[in-house]
Amino acid sequence: MDTYDLIIIGAGPAGSTLATALEGSGKRVLLIDKQAFPRDKTCAGWVTPAVMTSLSIDPQHYGVGRTLQPIRRFRIGMMGQAPVENDHGEIVSYGIRRCEFDHYLLERTDCDKVLGEPVKSIERENGDWLVNGRWRAPLVVGAGGHFCPVARLLGDGPGSHETVVAAKEVEFRMTPEQAETCRASGDTPELWFCRDLKGYAWIFRKGDYLNIGLGREDNHKLSDHLHHFVEEMKHTGRIPPDLPGRFKGHAYLLYDHAHRPLVDDGLMLLGDAAGLAYTQSGEGIRPAIESALIAAEVIRATTRYSATALQPYSDAIAQRFGSRAASQDNRWQLPDWVRTPLAGTLMRSHWFTRKVVTEKWFLHQEVPPLKAAV
Numbered sequence: 001m002d003t004y005d006l007i008i009i010g011a012g013p014a015g016s017t018l019a020t021a022l023e024g025s026g027k028r029v030l031l032i033d034k035q036a037f038p039r040d041k042t043c044a045g046w047v048t049p050a051v052m053t054s055l056s057i058d059p060q061h062y063g064v065g066r067t068l069q070p071i072r073r074f075r076i077g078m079m080g081q082a083p084v085e086n087d088h089g090e091i092v093s094y095g096i097r098r099c100e101f102d103h104y105l106l107e108r109t110d111c112d113k114v115l116g117e118p119v120k121s122i123e124r125e126n127g128d129w130l131v132n133g134r135w136r137a138p139l140v141v142g143a144g145g146h147f148c149p150v151a152r153l154l155g156d157g158p159g160s161h162e163t164v165v166a167a168k169e170v171e172f173r174m175t176p177e178q179a180e181t182c183r184a185s186g187d188t189p190e191l192w193f194c195r196d197l198k199g200y201a202w203i204f205r206k207g208d209y210l211n212i213g214l215g216r217e218d219n220h221k222l223s224d225h226l227h228h229f230v231e232e233m234k235h236t237g238r239i240p241p242d243l244p245g246r247f248k249g250h251a252y253l254l255y256d257h258a259h260r261p262l263v264d265d266g267l268m269l270l271g272d273a274a275g276l277a278y279t280q281s282g283e284g285i286r287p288a289i290e291s292a293l294i295a296a297e298v299i300r301a302t303t304r305y306s307a308t309a310l311q312p313y314s315d316a317i318a319q320r321f322g323s324r325a326a327s328q329d330n331r332w333q334l335p336d337w338v339r340t341p342l343a344g345t346l347m348r349s350h351w352f353t354r355k356v357v358t359e360k361w362f363l364h365q366e367v368p369p370l371k372a373a374v
Helices: 013-021 049-054 098-108 176-181 219-235 285-300 307-321 350-362
Strands: 006-009 029-033 069-071 073-078 084-087 093-095 112-115 122-125 128-131 135-137 139-142 164-173 190-193 199-206 209-216 248-253 267-269
Touching: 006 013, 006 128, 006 135, 013 029, 013 098, 013 285, 029 135, 049 093, 049 285, 073 350, 084 350, 093 199, 128 139, 164 219, 199 219, 209 219, 267 307, 285 307
Parallel strands: 006 029, 006 139, 029 112, 073 190, 139 267
Antiparallel strands: 069 093, 073 084, 122 128, 128 135, 164 209, 164 248, 190 199, 199 209
């Protein structure tokens, strides 16, 4: 049986970032994922310059041989009414393909890895955790997404008691004919809010690839909303009439609606496993990266992994992302003044869609990047 200082379950952006951030710490790390990499990952897939800074990624270098779509504009509207388009005059984000991005981050890690093997058991024994009866560590970190097996060990675990965002999306490489007729522009993602403001849809072109999806905090109506949106976008020529494949589903928690404990004795949760997706946008890559960097600082500073010793991580998350206790509202988290008959008018405002929707809710431009500790 192999013994480690910590085992990270989930090799996506949160897990691989934590493993990389712990290099040079003297900690022996094992990274486990149920899938082999590169692997498909359902995600609209955009990262802000802040994420690139936090990960010390040179966009010019990353873009060699990989999809990297500069984003300078956003097209935003409410379903059923005309959208507005805002030009930010500079690159404010990048479109990536998660199969490439996640594999890139994983390849940068220098630790033991077990890929293509699901975690079937996590058992407590003499103060350590045994994973699949093969690996032992005093600390197990859950970075395996919404249904991460580590999340089942804290609090009530994933279940129907949680208010989740359910999303369906498809990403495919367009044929030359589809690319020529598709009116969506690569540097201008489209965001279309549902009229009840319980979610939004998107169209995101990344070079030859097109990503279309819709997410809502109202799962039983998701398919109907998606169908109506797709048909309308086909009718207006925003997307090709012949979409290949089927829409894939996934779920995640919005930060203000999640109540999962982040730590317990010998346990930590990162990213979507912790329910850290931004409340207004549902974007989870930056919170995943930042939670991993915060966790690395706490892990580096201790050799004890009790809930008390790990509490500084939970405190730092609250300081960075805000207190969850501030909101007990289970609706899509928009301010009350937006949830009025004025919502349609606001979504036709260039100022509101740029300064509030894009720059504040989706890009978080007012929040400086979080960098790894030296």
